[in-house]
Amino acid sequence: MADYDSGTCSIARTAQILGDRWSVLVVRDLFNGVRRFDALQKHLGVARDVLTKRLALLVDEGLVAKRPYRPEGERARHEYVLTPAGRDLRTVMVALMDWGDAHRPGQDGPPMSLRHRDCGAEIHAHLTCSAGHEIDPTTRAELVALPGAKLAG
Amino acid sequence: MADYDSGTCSIARTAQILGDRWSVLVVRDLFNGVRRFDALQKHLGVARDVLTKRLALLVDEGLVAKRPYRPEGERARHEYVLTPAGRDLRTVMVALMDWGDAHRPGQDGPPMSLRHRDCGAEIHAHLTCSAGHEIDPTTRAELVALPGAKLAG
DNA sequence: AGTGCTGGGTTTGGATTCCATACCCAGATG
DNA sequence: CATCTGGGTATGGAATCCAAACCCAGCACT
Incomplete structure (x- = not known):
């Protein structure tokens, strides 16, 4: 198998997205029902700018959707939720x-x-x-x- | 689950080791029977010092064993093979x-x-x-x- | 003996990324 | 009006990544 292109492999393609400590942990937290930027940041202990980038990448790749939502009586917020691809x-x-x-x-x-x-x-x-x-x-x-x-x- | 420590989770512990593009791909190549430093380096296209570090980490963590071996008639080489933990x-x-x-x-x-x-x-x-x-x-x-x-x- | 080739690294210097901290803005709240 | 909070951006130093160069041991050839 060494004769085949390493990057074409599906593991490589998945690792491109998920091959990062934080991406994996963000997805884990999303599975566990953490939805808001602040909650993710506090729970993971990740730097805020890194979390911003990881979430943007996951949204970009279609694993996560960023949605506005309004807890009743409060102002509008964002929440991050897994898409079907993410849930897979x-x-x-x-x-x-x-x-x-x-x-x-x-x-x-x-x-x-x-x-x-x-x-x-x-x-x-x-x-x-x-x-x-x-x-x-x-x-x-x-x-x-x-x-x-x-x-x- | 957000009330529990993020780092204690088994996913976090696994991601500590595997949460890196190259670690995943190195393990994949080892599964596929690539065993030598040079072959890994060429196939993955990873920088040599990075490969050195990743292999050292995987050996350290007990997923990979570094063994001397001698193809008949040639001088001694090293090979990297998955341990049972790595095969898991x-x-x-x-x-x-x-x-x-x-x-x-x-x-x-x-x-x-x-x-x-x-x-x-x-x-x-x-x-x-x-x-x-x-x-x-x-x-x-x-x-x-x-x-x-x-x-x- | 001297020269070259090869596997498995180490070194080096510049480009990225990571991290912590500080700062910012908008919409409630008092 | 001042303050707080969620969700970021800006900044600067530390750690990593990368490519390319270099190094060393052992064999092979002459």
């Missing part, structure tokens, strides 16, 4: 969380658990093939090039 | 790839496909709860705090 990152977020829980658990164990609201059971990310087989870490997989691939140059 | 990132990588394929497909469609070697079917990441229900993007989930959580402050 849930699998990525859960996969990151699962890895952290397994390999960087902290002293008191995992800090959070994501539950299926209907049944209360824990949610985890995993791999399956479209024939329905579970893919565990020992399963062999192979990467095949499709027409969309470009040779490196 | 496969779910994350596939989730990133799935998102890119869906939302940043490029003009000619997805460039690569990951297949189950035993049956040839495509591998994808998805979410299920431990009771066995499929979690799709519209399914409601809730985040609950565990003892390992810390209040923000």
Whole structure:
């Protein structure tokens, strides 16, 4: 696979947007219902200008929508919410969380658990093939090039 | 969830290591069997000193092992290979790839496909709860705090 | 022995980005 | 009118990124 262009890969394209500590954490907070600039800034501890840039990028890339809204009786504010494309990152977020829980658990164990609201059971990310087989870490997989691939140059 | 410390989250801990364009791409290339410094550097197009630092970090964090090896008849070299902890990132990588394929497909469609070697079917990441229900993007989930959580402050 | 080539770096200097802090503006609120 | 608050922009120093140059060890050739 080394013969194919590194930048054409879908992982590279996703990393272009999300490959930054703050972008990931902003998306996480948006998933968790934090919506306002100030709340994000305080919770993350990120510099304000950096947050401005990250949010602009996420809006630009269509993962986040910036919307005016007016809490009743107050003046108009902005809120940032995930678009459907942004919400599709849930699998990525859960996969990151699962890895952290397994390999960087902290002293008191995992800090959070994501539950299926209907049944209360824990949610985890995993791999399956479209024939329905579970893919565990020992399963062999192979990467095949499709027409969309470009040779490196 | 905004009341809990942002840095304690497992996503934050994982992002600390992987939240960088190059780290993600280095791990991807290691999955794809690229093992040598020079090959990584050429394929990724990353500056050499940056690659040195990223590899050192990944080794430090236990995701990658640096091993001497000697191709027969040649002098000793180094190779970088994923440790079991590094290999556990496969779910994350596939989730990133799935998102890119869906939302940043490029003009000619997805460039690569990951297949189950035993049956040839495509591998994808998805979410299920431990009771066995499929979690799709519209399914409601809730985040609950565990003892390992810390209040923000 | 001397010269060259190659893998795996380190050094260097300039361009970016990060961060903290300060400042700004508009719309409530008193 | 003065003040507070949300959502930024401006500024300046520290850290990072990048490209290109340099370095060193070990083999290969002459």
